[in-house]
Amino acid sequence: MLTIKHLDSYYGKAQVLHDVDIEVKEGQFVALLGPNGAGKTTTMMSISGLVKTSAQTQIEFLGERIERLKPEAIVARGLVHVPQGRGVFPGLTIKENLIMGAYLRNSKKETNSDIERLVELFPKFKERMSQMAGTLSGGEQQMLAIIRGLMAHPKLLMLDEPSMGLAPIIVDQIYETIAQINKSGMTILLVEQNTNMALQVANYAYILSVGGIVNEGESCVLRQDEEMIKSYFKGQH
Numbered sequence: 001m002l003t004i005k006h007l008d009s010y011y012g013k014a015q016v017l018h019d020v021d022i023e024v025k026e027g028q029f030v031a032l033l034g035p036n037g038a039g040k041t042t043t044m045m046s047i048s049g050l051v052k053t054s055a056q057t058q059i060e061f062l063g064e065r066i067e068r069l070k071p072e073a074i075v076a077r078g079l080v081h082v083p084q085g086r087g088v089f090p091g092l093t094i095k096e097n098l099i100m101g102a103y104l105r106n107s108k109k110e111t112n113s114d115i116e117r118l119v120e121l122f123p124k125f126k127e128r129m130s131q132m133a134g135t136l137s138g139g140e141q142q143m144l145a146i147i148r149g150l151m152a153h154p155k156l157l158m159l160d161e162p163s164m165g166l167a168p169i170i171v172d173q174i175y176e177t178i179a180q181i182n183k184s185g186m187t188i189l190l191v192e193q194n195t196n197m198a199l200q201v202a203n204y205a206y207i208l209s210v211g212g213i214v215n216e217g218e219s220c221v222l223r224q225d226e227e228m229i230k231s232y233f234k235g236q237h
């Protein structure tokens with residue numbers, strides 16, 4: 001579904017990704033893991049068209065090359081990115097945030113029926129549609145960001161560190177929902193520092209270190225190789 005070849009990414013003249021290859025198949029749940037500063041967020045931003053890439057970079061999504069498209073054209077093709085830090089609009093209500101997720105479509109009727117359907121993932125929102133997003137807890141804001149992503153009708157959903165800054169019990173709830181979304185047929189590419197959690201839910205994982213892929217494999221296999229994981233996450237696990 002998504003094939004990335006020779007991804008080199010730059011901030012100005014500084015190259016932070018070197019020849020990264022990643023593949024995500026339809027229906028799969030793929031995790032991109034790695035220590036602080038490895039380049040995980042940069043990879044996701046490069047896929048979304050938000051970071052400069054080299055001429056040899058190739059990104060193919062659903063059979064079409066997308067590496068030179070604008071971010072909104074990439075979203076319109078069904079590649080939707082829920083960013084690190086959630087990015088909810090604090091001064092807008094829950095409902096207004098969800099409507100923003102559907103900004104590329106203009107059917108009010110469809111938007112309302114999508115909200116009704118998707119809010120079942122987190123029924124607490126049902127009675128609180130006019131609450132300001134800025135007054136929600138971190139976990140609730142993360143759920144809102146995920147549901148807002150789904151409002152864009154993704155074919156592949158990219159989630160950047162949904163566990164960031166959340167208590168373990170909340171992380172478990174968020175991950176139950178993400179697993180449910182994947183089971184309903186959604187393809188997922190996840191960036192995480194929470195390696196244990198990611199390897200429990202993903203089918204396949206890539207490990208990124210200093211801007212390059214250093215290991216990859218089925219999650220059930222990687223999970224058993226604690227020494228390998230530790231070696232890449234020195235001091236972080």
Ligand SMILES: Nc1ncnc2c1ncn2[C@@H]1O[C@H](COP(=O)(O)OP(=O)(O)OP(=O)(O)O)[C@@H](O)[C@H]1O
Pocket residue numbers: 011014016034035036037038039040041042043193
């Ligand atoms: N806007 C920027 N300008 C310049 N360098 C940047 C910028 N954003 C990130 N970097 C650098 O690029 C490298 C990769 O950063 P990136 O955020 O992709 O890592 P990460 O694996 O997602 O880490 P984290 O888990 O801490 O978010 C780091 O060395 C970082 O300092």
